[in-house]
Amino acid sequence: MASALSAASAVGSEVFAAIALLVLSFVVLLILRYYLPLRSTPAYVLVPIFFALWLPAFIVLLVPIDLASSAATDDVAARGIWFPPRLLLVSWRITYWLTFALTWFILPILAEYSDAGYREPRDRVMYSLRQNAQYQAIVLGSGILGLVYYFITYGFHLVFLKGVVMALAYCWGLFLAIYLMGHGLVTIPRTLFRNASISGRLRRLQSHAPKLYERMEDAIMNLEELEVQVSELSKRKTGTARNFQEWIEELADMCNVPESRPGSSMPRIGTESRILPTVITEKYMADLTRQLDRARHARSRYVDEWNLLLLDASRTQAILDSAASKKLDFGSATPGSSFLERTTILNPYSRYVYHFHVLPALRVFLAQFVGDPAQRSPSLDWRKGAGGLCWQVIAALWIMYMCAAALISMTEVKVWRGRALVRRNTAYESGFWYASYVARLSVPLSYNFMTFLSPTVFMKTRFYDFLGQLIDFTPLGNWFDNLFPILVLIPVCATLFGLYGKVKRMVGFDMDLVDEEENETGYGTGSWREGRALIERELNGTSLSRREAIIGGSAARSSPILSVPAARREGAPQPRSPPRPRHTGTTDGDAEDDNFFTSLGHRMKNTIDTIETPKWFQEIGDGIKKPKWLGGDEEGTQAGSSSAAGSGSGKRRYISRNGYQSNPAPDETTTE
Template structure:
């Protein structure tokens, strides 16, 4: 096998990852952070591209070849695995903690993040030593790299399979539901109340932190320059942190029991209004306002302020997306043919040509949205549902002695490396997409969700760490699922075979754990998953959409109509935020001027 495809597998993901990060990240994201995230994300895609190449090389190698792979493929897997291991478990968590740290300099932020990471890894090291001693006494011995590989892959495999079980059903079902604008609007009305509460609670928690900041700032000055530098930083961050979010000022005003005023006056009275609601349980780890003014205490307070402001921005981001999606799906119900563009009579030929092209483009867009969009989405949803069925069939019968995997059978019948690589990469890409879309769809991870041009540094680091953490276990599960004879001869499987040195986790667990994926698929398909989470009080989208009786859902829809209608009206009036006047709680009732083609009393 030539090195050209391997080089392409390493280089092609770099521009793709850069483009994805550019479309996701905030314009203010650090220039230092983007290259690190690009490398992490590109390594994830590299692992996905390397596996088909590895399979094709093993299939083309002679039957008596030992090994069936080249040193270049083996080196690529080793480099990719251990670099991603370092990124996911050390570097990216360290960067994420540094961004959210309250110290003033980069060096002090790194030191604080290292101390926090060291406490976690000391505990993990103690557990690892105990397991290592136990395995050394009960087996022929195991080395540390194999132990790290086995437990890292076991953790990633379990998480990947749980997310895969959800995504295999959720991805085609969501695509099918997108074909119906009324269904999508109703779902957003159901979610609006919860997301509005999340935003309101985030603002309340921020005000509680600001109360402590104001109290600390009013205390007498000290003779310690570092303490005064911290207090100045806290004052500046408190005033400027969320000053650009009009939505926050409206909610602060309603909490204080008055109409929204200017940002500065509203911000200056936030602390006093927070004092009147001290019974509100704040999520942030607040300090005692009368604590000793030391750099460590002030750094902790600054960290609390950063965390509270970050939570507010994330909540505002999520609410903005909900408002925009509601407006989009509502507009699909009242489409009308576009008005033709008529250039001035004395315009040039080029102007007439551009106007004609614009009219044709607008007409084609209208025809697609009005007539072809629904059928296209349902066709793709049906194809993905068939692919989901094939994946589940292969996962379900993975542990049988006979090969029942359709993917492995098709690959065995393929002729040529190109067709084999295409057959190998298609289901792997689909499974990867199901896992990653589930990671950010579940509201368990919602605070770190990714939004177009609105994702901050901590969210991007969180996403990258989990992407690289799950890709190798997912590839391992994929090879086991294929039951393709050449799989056992690949360089990747040779790397993963070191897991066999750890009983249970490296052997039978990998074979029978996919049954959890199948069970979760059925639970998601019949909405058992959402109802179970709702009964447990876990706040997820599925629990909100599928939990509760018809009367409760109807009440949520009515409340969502009021909240989102107010937000849409504020946006149409030119407000800076999606809901400059605030959400539904605390505001006066307004007329619901909503498109009445939907039945909002039914879900």
């Protein structure tokens, strides 16, 4: 009878949980739609990524429900949302093992399958299995060492073997979460605080523009080289190329070189023998397809980042200029804007007040709130709250903040083989990879959040009975739980005190984990003045890329426009620089050498080179005659003088052709 009443009283919580799951499903679909086109994306991509995002969201919802269900109170109404013990245990088992399977097997295999480059599904599956076998061999080798230690210490027990596997997966995910979350705990409040300054935000955007523009151009040039290679391959009609004629035609249709960039499809004499192998094999075609697909997505990534930077810089400049008129108007929305961006609610004056006064103050408040260590630590007195609805909401928000800190670090710390999330054009392999790490980090962060609470609270939960006991059983898991609050300080201090920048300058590697906002002067990335001129040229439609886009006409979907056409504001300055930023001819690792003294040396050298040689220095030696015993005579002297004058004038002509200022020497008069 008591169990029937308990099950009946949980109907309201179960209905609420079902509605919450429907809402989460709708939110996950919106996220997928933002990064992937739902209609053209295959089902084998959408379904696993959907569950890889939906299951972590359900875990965030399930942890507060588990805490409320295990609360020591007889008042059922004060528990908030709760489940019966059996339903809670089944939910944890299904959620955990589905997440485990997606993380370690399904998503990695599908990621390599989508990035294989082969045409036939069987060849793509074999390629994916070979690539994953290498990674799984490394993981299995590390796991065997742990199993040997476990068998020697505790003996062989099948039940405890499951605990070792779960503890190893938990420790690996928690180790990765320590770094990512520690980086994000500093990045989020610092970004909010820095963006509160409108002029500082504009300056950082301008400083970042030259480096981003160069990366975009490099990605475009890399794609053009591959397209030229495909174009040369399509001209080969004999030999082994005949066996892959349909494959080559598909690559040619994918490139679309004549329509997108006519200049790139110009025939190059003598280049076919250098860029194409003598024998065309299936492995070569797969590698070329894989490189072409990666290059196309890399171009889309940097083009998208460049467009967002232009839009953000234009809006920030408009906010800064509205201080005089007290009116703010962003102009007409771009064709790719969302419904919310096209909706106009505020008038120009209220929009100015919101963006110039309210939003910066709100950012400062949020930066202080999330950056306060006392506010950050989830010191929840669950015994007093008895697992009420208010405490459940607070717990869910803290878990979401911990996950957001880790996931933001994954998008900002770009050391993941060029993987990135691009709006409406994310590569399938990148989508699988990011989804796998979202699922991988959810369980360790959720359980570690519970360990922040009192042991009398989280040890009564079903999550602890299912996972916590097996983790605490092994010394490795217990050691990680005890040292997690201390180890998280390592990435926090590294990000807070700029340790990444010091390591980069010491080692010389081009690590994208360095916070570029610390580089206020812009050394090595182009100064903010170059970025300002570059952004102005793009917004005004006078840049070289914009002119090429206009000449080339409308491009296909695979070739997005390089710049966002925007309405020119009144009083906008005219472009004052060449169409491309300055190239120093150095690599990213040597870009730090371009400091103040190097720039000063370049200017002094250019100044000295433009100084004209004095006339008295040019005429030295004209009056000296060569002795006769050396073969000199009057005619030879005159001929030598004329040849010297001719060579001098030739030098001056050479200097003039190379852009230096030089005045022609006056004509010499001949005395009778």
